[in-house]
Amino acid sequence: MTYSEIKGDVVKESIFTKKLSNGLEVFFMPKEGYTKQYAIFATKFGSNDLKFKKLHDKDIAEVPEGIAHFLEHKLFEEPEGNAFDRFAPLGANVNAYTNFNITAYYFTSTDYFYENLKNLIEFVQAPYFTDENVEKEKGIITQEIKMYQDNPQWRVFFNFLKGMYHNHPVRIDIAGTVESINKTTKEDLYTCFNTFYDPSNMILLVAGDLIKEEVFNKVEELFQKQDIKEPFSIIRYYPDEPIHVNKEIIEEKLSVSMPMFYLGYKKIPKNSEERHINLLKEEATVRILLDMVFDKGTDLYQKLYNEGLIDRSFQVDYVCEPDYGHSIISGDSKDPKMVKKIIDEWLVILKNRGLDEADFARVQRKQIGENISYYNSMEYIGNSFIGYRFKNLNFLEYIDMLKSVSFEDVEEELKNHFNEERQVLSIISPVN
Amino acid sequence: MLNLTSEQIADGLQLHTVNEDKFKTNLINIYFKRPLIPEEVTYNALLPMVLQRGTKHHKTSQELAKKLDYLYGSSLNGDVGKKGERQIILFSLNTVGLKYIDDKNLLEDCMKLMNEILFDTLIEGEGFKEEYVAQEKLNLESRIKGRLNDKNRYAYDRCIEEMCRNEKFHLYEYGILEDIPQINGKNLLNHYRNIIETSPIDIVVVGSLQHQQVKEYITNSLKFNQKEIIKIEDDSFISHERPIHEVDEKMEINQGKLSLGYRTNLSYQDPLYPALMVYSSILGGGPHSKLFLKVREERSLCYYIYSKLEKFKSLMMISSGIEVDKANETKTVVQQQIDEMKDGKITDHEMTNGKKALITAIEALGDSAGAMAEYTYSQIVGNHFINPDELIEKINSVRIEDVVMVAKKVQLDTVYFLKGLAEEGGNI
Numbered sequence: 051m052t053y054s055e056i057k058g059d060v061v062k063e064s065i066f067t068k069k070l071s072n073g074l075e076v077f078f079m080p081k082e083g084y085t086k087q088y089a090i091f092a093t094k095f096g097s098n099d100l101k102f103k104k105l106h107d108k109d110i111a112e113v114p115e116g117i118a119h120f121l122e123h124k125l126f127e128e129p130e131g132n133a134f135d136r137f138a139p140l141g142a143n144v145n146a147y148t149n150f151n152i153t154a155y156y157f158t159s160t161d162y163f164y165e166n167l168k169n170l171i172e173f174v175q176a177p178y179f180t181d182e183n184v185e186k187e188k189g190i191i192t193q194e195i196k197m198y199q200d201n202p203q204w205r206v207f208f209n210f211l212k213g214m215y216h217n218h219p220v221r222i223d224i225a226g227t228v229e230s231i232n233k234t235t236k237e238d239l240y241t242c243f244n245t246f247y248d249p250s251n252m253i254l255l256v257a258g259d260l261i262k263e264e265v266f267n268k269v270e271e272l273f274q275k276q277d278i279k280e281p282f283s284i285i286r287y288y289p290d291e292p293i294h295v296n297k298e299i300i301e302e303k304l305s306v307s308m309p310m311f312y313l314g315y316k317k318i319p320k321n322s323e324e325r326h327i328n329l330l331k332e333e334a335t336v337r338i339l340l341d342m343v344f345d346k347g348t349d350l351y352q353k354l355y356n357e358g359l360i361d362r363s364f365q366v367d368y369v370c371e372p373d374y375g376h377s378i379i380s381g382d383s384k385d386p387k388m389v390k391k392i393i394d395e396w397l398v399i400l401k402n403r404g405l406d407e408a409d410f411a412r413v414q415r416k417q418i419g420e421n422i423s424y425y426n427s428m429e430y431i432g433n434s435f436i437g438y439r440f441k442n443l444n445f446l447e448y449i450d451m452l453k454s455v456s457f458e459d460v461e462e463e464l465k466n467h468f469n470e471e472r473q474v475l476s477i478i479s480p481v482n
Numbered sequence: 483m484l485n486l487t488s489e490q491i492a493d494g495l496q497l498h499t500v501n502e503d504k505f506k507t508n509l510i511n512i513y514f515k516r517p518l519i520p521e522e523v524t525y526n527a528l529l530p531m532v533l534q535r536g537t538k539h540h541k542t543s544q545e546l547a548k549k550l551d552y553l554y555g556s557s558l559n560g561d562v563g564k565k566g567e568r569q570i571i572l573f574s575l576n577t578v579g580l581k582y583i584d585d586k587n588l589l590e591d592c593m594k595l596m597n598e599i600l601f602d603t604l605i606e607g608e609g610f611k612e613e614y615v616a617q618e619k620l621n622l623e624s625r626i627k628g629r630l631n632d633k634n635r636y637a638y639d640r641c642i643e644e645m646c647r648n649e650k651f652h653l654y655e656y657g658i659l660e661d662i663p664q665i666n667g668k669n670l671l672n673h674y675r676n677i678i679e680t681s682p683i684d685i686v687v688v689g690s691l692q693h694q695q696v697k698e699y700i701t702n703s704l705k706f707n708q709k710e711i712i713k714i715e716d717d718s719f720i721s722h723e724r725p726i727h728e729v730d731e732k733m734e735i736n737q738g739k740l741s742l743g744y745r746t747n748l749s750y751q752d753p754l755y756p757a758l759m760v761y762s763s764i765l766g767g768g769p770h771s772k773l774f775l776k777v778r779e780e781r782s783l784c785y786y787i788y789s790k791l792e793k794f795k796s797l798m799m800i801s802s803g804i805e806v807d808k809a810n811e812t813k814t815v816v817q818q819q820i821d822e823m824k825d826g827k828i829t830d831h832e833m834t835n836g837k838k839a840l841i842t843a844i845e846a847l848g849d850s851a852g853a854m855a856e857y858t859y860s861q862i863v864g865n866h867f868i869n870p871d872e873l874i875e876k877i878n879s880v881r882i883e884d885v886v887m888v889a890k891k892v893q894l895d896t897v898y899f900l901k902g903l904a905e906e907g908g909n910i
Contacts, residue, residue, distance in 0.1 A: 060582060061506065061582065062581075062582070081504075082504065083502075083503065083504035084504060084849050085483070085845050085846060085848045085849055086845075086846050086849045132769075132779065134769035134770060135770075138768075138769070138770035138835035138838065138839065139831070139834055139835055139838065140838070141838030141839065141841055141842040142842065143768070143839070143842065144769075158842075158846065159842065160841075160842050160845040160846060161842075186782050187782070188782075189782030189783070190778060190782050190784070190785055191785070193737065193782075193783075193784050193785040193803060193804065193805070194785035196736045196737035196803070197634070197737055197785055197786070197803045199736040199737070200633045200735045200736050200737050201632075201633070202631055203631075304734070305630060305633075305733045305734045305735060306628075306630070306631050307624065307627035307628045307629075307630055307631060308624050308627065308628060310631075345547070345551070346543065346544065346547035347544055347547040347548040347551055348544075349544075351544075352542070352543075352544045355543075355617075356617065358617060358620055361621050361624065361625075362621070382624070382628070384624075411552075412548055412551045412552050413551065415551065415552055415553075415554050415555065416550075416551035416552070416554065416555035417555065418554060418555070418583075419553075419554030419555030419556065419577075419578045419583070420555040422506050422507075422554070422578050422582050422583070423506055423507045423555075423576065423578060425506050426505050426506050426507060426850070426851065427850075428849075481734050
C-alpha cells in the first residue's frame with residue numbers, strides 16, 4: 051500500500067493520503083490519545099453550483115437555488131427510516147452541512163468506528179428520492195429558512211453579500227428561498243447527485259487514534275465492491291462579475307436591540323491562474339493586515355471602543371475563494387455609519403503613514419499561536435483541511451505561510467485592499 | 483478517563499488539575515462562586531468587564547491585548563455564567579503548550595498577567611477608573627438589551643424566567659437593567675474587595691502540566707487574599723401543584739418559538755437522576771428521539787426541536803421553531819410523546835439509542851479541554867462528584883421501569899410562545 055505523508059512541522063501533526071482507483075482522495079490524520087474518531091465524506095458541490103454540465107454532456111443543467119442543501123437533507127432519507135437509525139445504535143453522531151462550495155457528511159464516534167464508516171459511505175452514495183419524500187422535506191426546510199430570516203447575524207451577512215456581488219451566486223442564500231424550494235423536484239435532485247457525488251469529485255477524511263494501514267485497507271475494501279465508472283470532469287458556469295460592488299450600502303430593519311453591521315472590501319480577481327497559486331499566501335497576508343489595522347491592540351480599535359461605537363463583538367474575517375473574495379469587519383454599534391466614517395478617515399492616514407513593524411511581529415505571533423490551538427479539534431482541522439483541499443491547497447502549510455509573509459507584503463496589501471469603490475456596508479437596525 | 487488531582491491549597495481555595503498531554507494548549511480556569519441574588523448579580527456581571535480594562539502595570543486594554551498577542555495569542559477572558567442559583571465569575575486563560583513554541587517563559591508571563599487583572603487592578607482615588615466603569619456600564623446595558631437578538635435563546639430564557647418568576651433562578655446572569663445606574667467606581671471597588679475576600683474559589687487546570695508544577699506556578703504568581711469565606715445555599719427545589727402558566731409574547735418575527743418548561747421533581751443527587759438523563763435523551767436528545775421523529779420527520783412541523791435538562795434546578799425544557807398557526811398541533815404531538823413515556827411505551831431500541839447518545843457525549847468530553855474543565859467544575863458546584871466512567875456505568879444500568887418512574891414525576895409548568903405581530907387578527 052502506498053500513501054504519501056503531508057507534514058505540519060510546527061504542530062507536530064501528519065496527514066497521510068492516497069488516491070483510490072475510482073478517483074476518491076482519502077486522508078487520514080492520526081490523533082493519538084483521542085477517544086473520538088471522526089470521518090467526513092464531502093463533495094465539491096455547494097450552493098454556488100447552479101449551472102453545470104459533465105464534460106461530455108450536450109446540455110447545460112440549471113437547477114433551483116438551494117438545491118445542494120436540499121439534497122443534503124434528502125440523502126438522509128432511506129427506504130426504511132433514515133440514516134440516523136444506522137448510527138444511533140452505535141452511539142455515533144451523524145450530521146451534515148452545506149456551504150457555498152461544499153456539502154459534507156460526517157460522524158463522530160467513540161466505538162464501532164469501521165461500522166460507522168461503512169454506514170457513512172453507504173448512505174451518502176445511496177439516494178432515495180420520491181415525489182412524496184421530496185414534498186415532505188419542503189415543510190422542514192421552510193422552517194429552517196424562516197429560522198434564518200429571524201437571525202439578524204445571518205441577514206446582515208447575506209445583505210452584505212448581495213451588496214458585494216451583482217451576479218455571482220454567492221449572493222444567494224445557501225438554503226435558497228421558500229419559492230425555489232417549492233420548485234425543486236426529485237429529478238433535479240438526481241441530476242445533481244449524478245453529477246457531483248461521483249467519488250472523483252469527493253474527499254474522505256478520517257481522524258482519530260486509529261491504525262493507518264487499517265484505515266486505508268478498510269476504505270479500499272469498502273469501495274472495491276462498487277463498479278468503477280469512468281471519471282469525468284465537471285464544468286461549472288458562473289456569470290461574469292464586475293470589479294465594482296453592486297450596492298454600497300444596504301439597510302434593513304429587524305427586531306434587534308442595537309444596529310449590527312458588516313463592512314467589507316471586494317477582492318479584485320487577478321488573473322485567476324496566478325491568483326490561485328498564491329491563494330494561501332494571499333489569505334495569510336490579508337489576515338495579518340486586518341489584525342494590524344483592526345484588532346484590539348490597535349489605535350483604531352481603541353478609538354472606536356472608547357467612543358462607545360463598538361464593543362467586544364467587533365471582529366474581522368477574510369473569505370478567499372478562487373472565483374471571489376472579500377474581507378469582513380463586523381460588529382454591533384449604535385452608529386455603524388460613524389464607524390465607517392472613522393475607519394475611512396483612519397485608512398487614509400494609515401496609507402500615508404505606513405504600518406508599524408512591531409505590530410507586524412505581534413500579529414504574526416498571535417496568529418501562529420491561534421493556529422496551533424486549532425489543532426486541538428480534529429473536527430475543525432478536518433473541515434478546514436477538506437475545504438482547502440478542494441481548492442488544491444494544503445491547510446497544514448498555513449502556519450508556514452504565516453511565517454513567510456513579510457512586512458513588505460502586508461504594506462503592499464494595505465495600498466490595494468482598502469478601496470472605497472469596492473466597499474460595502476450592510477446594516478440591520480432596530481424596528482423602532 | 484479523567485486524570486484528576488484535587489487539593490485544597492488554602493481555606494476556600496481548591497486546585498484541580500487534569501493531566502492530559504494530547505492538547506496543543508494549557509487551560510487555566512479560575513472560578514469565583516457567588517449566590518445568584520438581585521443585590522449582587524449586576525455588580526458581578528460588570529466586574530470582569532471592568533477588570534479587563536486595565537491593571538496597575540498595563541493601564542489600558544490595548545496594552546493588555548498587545549501583551550497577550552505577543553504571548554502567542556494567549557487568551558485571557560473574564561465572564562459570568564449561572565449554575566443553578568449560583569452566579570459564577572470565570573477567568574479563563576488559554577495558552578499554547580511550551581513544546582510548540584520557542585518561548586519558555588510563556589506560562590509564567592501569562593500567569594503574571596492573570597494576577598495583575600485579578601489582584602493588581604487599576605485604582606484611581608477611592609475606586610475603579612470612572613471612565614472605564616461608565617463605558618462598561620453602557621456595554622452591559624446593551625448586552626442585557628441584546629438578549630432578544632437571538633430568538634431561539636431568548637424564547638428559552640424567557641420561559642425559564644416566567645417559570646421561576648418567584649425563584650432566584652429567574653435572574654439573568656448579566657444582571658438587572660434598572661440596577662446599572664447606581665453602580666460607580668467606588669461601590670464597584672468595594673464589591674470587588676468583597677468578592678476577592680469571601681468567594682469560594684476553584685482553579686481547574688487542563689493540560690500537559692503536572693499537579694505539583696501547577697501548584698507552584700499558582701502559589702508563586704497569584705496573590706490570593708481570601709478571608710472569611712461565605713457559604714452558598716443549595717438550590718431551592720420547588721414542587722407544587724399549580725395551574726399551567728401560559729405566556730404569549732409578540733415580536734416582529736417570521737417563525738414562532740415554542741418553549742415548554744417542566745418540573746422534573748428529581749434532584750441531580752437522586753439515584754434516579756441518570757434515568758432522567760436517559761428519559762430526556764429518548765424524548766428529545768437528538769435525531770434518535772421521539773420528538774425529532776414525530777414532530778419533525780413525520781409531520782414536518784419544524785426544523786429543530788429538542789429537550790434539555792437544567793441540572794441544578796431540576797427542570798426540563800423543550801424548544802422548537804414552528805409556524806405560528808401550528809402551535810396547538812405541535813403541543814398535542816409533544817404531549818402525546820410525554821404520555822407515551824409515562825405509559826411505558828418505550829422500545830428497547832429507543833432505550834439503546836437514548837443511552838448510547840449520552841454515553842458517547844460523556845466519552846467525548848475527554849477530547850476537549852474546555853468540556854473537561856466544565857464537567858469538573860459542575861461536579862464541584864453540585865458537591866456531588868461522579869467521575870465520567872461511573873456516570874456511564876450508571877446510565878448503562880438504567881432500566882425501562884426507571885425511565886417510566888421518572889416520566890411519572892415530570893410535570894408541565896409553563897408554556898411560552900413567541901409569535902409574530904402579523905398574526906394578529908388571524909391573517910398570515
